[in-house]
Amino acid sequence: MTPLNTFGAIMTQAIGLEQGLADYYERAGNNDRASACARRRQKMMRIRREAVLEITLEAIDGLDSDDYALDLEDVSENGQARAASTAARFYREVAPGINVRQARRALERAAREHAGQ
Amino acid sequence: MTPLNTFGAIMTQAIGLEQGLADYYERAGNNDRASACARRRQKMMRIRREAVLEITLEAIDGLDSDDYALDLEDVSENGQARAASTAARFYREVAPGINVRQARRALERAAREHAGQ
């Protein structure tokens, strides 16, 4: 139980998720996805830095990191599909909690990208 | 005979000079001077980029790179003193030809630094 109850907690989770997936896809030999994850990780780090506005920090509730655990052992096609789907769901569900447009848009886009893979 | 007749020619000469001296001092085991040269090289590169103002480009005359040849073989104390003195003279003599204050000041400072070493 680690609540995703702050902007930073969500962005840090996203950064960790992309890092984990980048390594995972690399092990799976899927270099395109691996590098897409690495790029998104950079972007999420930038957003954690740039989109944090002290005046609009509001508590976020109802989200927990346990709900988005990834199985990074199974590198099969199915395993990859499940990982992508969990990542997409993570982004889809956390995006509405973020009240900074730039960040929310990036999270929504990440959801689409993972879903589209 | 390579004339130092443009802002870029002078700055490029300075960059090469610092690079050469950085390697030289490293060979001579003089790490402090080597790293000072490396820092100055960075600075000269920045100045070549930042201090070039299209509206104040004026031809420069009377300077030639042959007048500032360094002997980078002799790493003795004397050799080092000669190298430093040539570098200082280079900066002292080229500085007045530069009509951009920021650049001229950096060159004058480099002259003092080499002379002071």
Added chain:
Amino acid sequence: MVERLRNYIGGEWVEAGVREWSPVHNPATCELLAECPESSAADVDLAVQAAREAFGEWRRTPVLERAQFMHHFKNLVEDRFDDLSEVVVRENGKTLDEARGEVRRGIESIDFGIGVPFMMRNDGVEDISSGIDETTVRQPVGVFAAITPFNFPFMVPIWFLPTAITCGNTFILKPSPQTPLSMQLTCELIDELDLPEGVVNLVHGGVTSAQAIMEHPGIAGVSFVGSSPVAKIIYETCTRNGKRVQAQGGAKNYIAVLPDADMESSVKNVLGAAYGCAGQRCLAAAVAVGVGDAYDRLRDELVKQVAGLRVGYGLDETSQMGTVVSAQARERIVNMITEGEREGATISLDGRDLQVEGFEDGMFVGPTILEDVTPEMSVAREEIFGPVLSLMRADSYDEAVELINRSNYGNAASIFTSSGAHARDFKYRVNAGNIGVNIGVAAPSASFPFGGQKDSFFGDLHGQGLDSIDFFTDRKVVIERWFEG
């Protein structure tokens, strides 16, 4: 042994010539982080000499070139963003998000500094009289100093520094001795900029150093942010010593919640305004006035939402609120809550005894709600500077405005409503320098002046925005005619 901080004067890190040191603690872990010197008048004088010496050459450095330094500065701060945010958490106690938000707001002020060449402009009239032209020339003034508080150890100094120096002045910074580390690290970055020596100087200390700054004849102007009593002293002492001064004081910010407000969204925002930075900001919401039947709904929604707030160590990203700055601060806040209770307020959420697991000695005060507060109670009048929100009732919108305007402070006030008419009237009538409409923390962006009225501000020109260009420059008028030879 713990690090003893040094001053940064004339481009060198130098030891203060003193024997007095104050400890810098992490208010959550109580770890001793460093010792801060109480610089003497002689130390301040060294900084002034360095700054005065630097002024001649710096003033002649073209403004576009001065602005380039701010570009490099911004890039360094971006590179070290995470480190700076962590330092803020460690010395101040706020959460990592709050610290990041603070560093980001500081960067906005650097951006504003980058824009100085577009704002520090002369103007003129040709042929103001026959053959005579008149021009104002904006020029830097000399050496400026800033005396800054503990609550935003990165942001507040950076409100002033970039604009001051990009306008061509040189600068002395004296951060709070409770939180000197953010500026210590920042000055390490500034040292990498290759600015001419003496353009930026850092002097650590408290009252003695501040006094020396106020009295030094070589300093042209002082920016101050702190409590109102000190702001008043700073204002009076600096003006008596012939200086420009802008002194931002304390606050008691009211929020009026009208019956037609979107209550859930409003409370979410009010909560951030009241408990963000553990209430330690001069724009914090201190009193929420529920108008008519809004009061009960406001209280219910507030208690519900606030109860879920997670208090903890700032570096744990699941913490939604951190500590207050020190044991003294905690004691003062707790005493004020107790005093409010004694005066008749109801405590519907009590943060006085909050313990955080693993940080049992930490300076935590939990989010606190005082109900049925009336205007004469101390908790309605005095600045608490902690995570305490007082709730007051008003029968009508007009009564709410009267309550607000009765305050001695005038930093910020907000209204939550869906009525355009009330919003307009609120902006028009309320005596506060920053007005929020459905925004609980009415924090001006870097390019707007940081308002403040009544005891919340002493001076003519506010910090930030075009006011700061005016503060950091003087306009010389040139009247010019040429005789034909």
Added chain:
Amino acid sequence: MVERLRNYIGGEWVEAGVREWSPVHNPATCELLAECPESSAADVDLAVQAAREAFGEWRRTPVLERAQFMHHFKNLVEDRFDDLSEVVVRENGKTLDEARGEVRRGIESIDFGIGVPFMMRNDGVEDISSGIDETTVRQPVGVFAAITPFNFPFMVPIWFLPTAITCGNTFILKPSPQTPLSMQLTCELIDELDLPEGVVNLVHGGVTSAQAIMEHPGIAGVSFVGSSPVAKIIYETCTRNGKRVQAQGGAKNYIAVLPDADMESSVKNVLGAAYGCAGQRCLAAAVAVGVGDAYDRLRDELVKQVAGLRVGYGLDETSQMGTVVSAQARERIVNMITEGEREGATISLDGRDLQVEGFEDGMFVGPTILEDVTPEMSVAREEIFGPVLSLMRADSYDEAVELINRSNYGNAASIFTSSGAHARDFKYRVNAGNIGVNIGVAAPSASFPFGGQKDSFFGDLHGQGLDSIDFFTDRKVVIERWFEG
């Protein structure tokens, strides 16, 4: 096979749907660098669709966030500074210093774009009438396009792009087909910015593409820099099609040298003004008017200094002057010199037959001085756009001013003098948009409007400076009153 350039539309590199290609040459080495498509109306339409689609979301992106993209853009350009400078040299022929200067000036325009949040401001009056507030709201307009020339392939597009998009518009760029590579590389950098797709679009081409831009109803405004006849066409066509337009044309810039000028320093500067970028700039000095006995001293000093100028390949840093842009340009310039000779001018320095060792086929024209030029000669009236300086005599200062004001052009004019009275009079009376006082190239910094009068400019709002904020935004007036509920 040589690279065939693609357009950058909606965030993708796409092939133009055409069969026409024009070669891009290095004018010094004659190497074929690339082939540039002549994009059709359909290609332009694709770009407009992408830009229009992007506009809705981009406009809603907060201005401070838009400005952050310009920060990143600046950093990328700084990182690739040397590469960009080299590309400019390769496709345009100027020297490396000139190219660096150009990239630097472009960066200044990015800096200005970063400052847009401080300049794109609303204003208003409270109680303009009883209970009524009036406000102007600055809003972006839509899709803007720029049609830019070969002589500053990096700088001129960047005069417009950063401000246009930071104001919230989306953008289409059509660089000169003679020098498309600088913008090709620049758009590769822009692609790294992670801007929303379609905010910046690049369409390669010449007349056909330009015509399509002028006529497309989806484009709100056009910025143009080029020759006066084309500027006039652009102005008329765009206005007929309901667009905003700013069209900068050609020039014939005069420099008046008075007997009291510091001759050696003046000539050093005049020389840069006349021969910098091989005279291919709209601020180049074309005619130097020697007043009274200044003429002979001016000529002697000029001939002396110019003779020492080293012409060569731009990438060789000892070259002080490079090529002109193309064989056609060289032919035109040589013919104009010959025509000047035929009309009675004396050639005291003749660059027509200059050969540069190792670059025998390069498009070199040596620095040329024509003496005893009179106002009716073609070399005094028409833009040469090459390294040719015409010398004219004037008996008095007044006669010099009359000569200058007789020109059809009004881009720039400079005076070299030590007399304050003459400088003031010159600023006051001379009909040119950019005035230099002891400065030969009166090039406005990015935060000043790039002036231009008579046939040198068509439009109301100049490029750069606050004019550009006005050009790239519209002001909506809001008159507002609220009825008490």
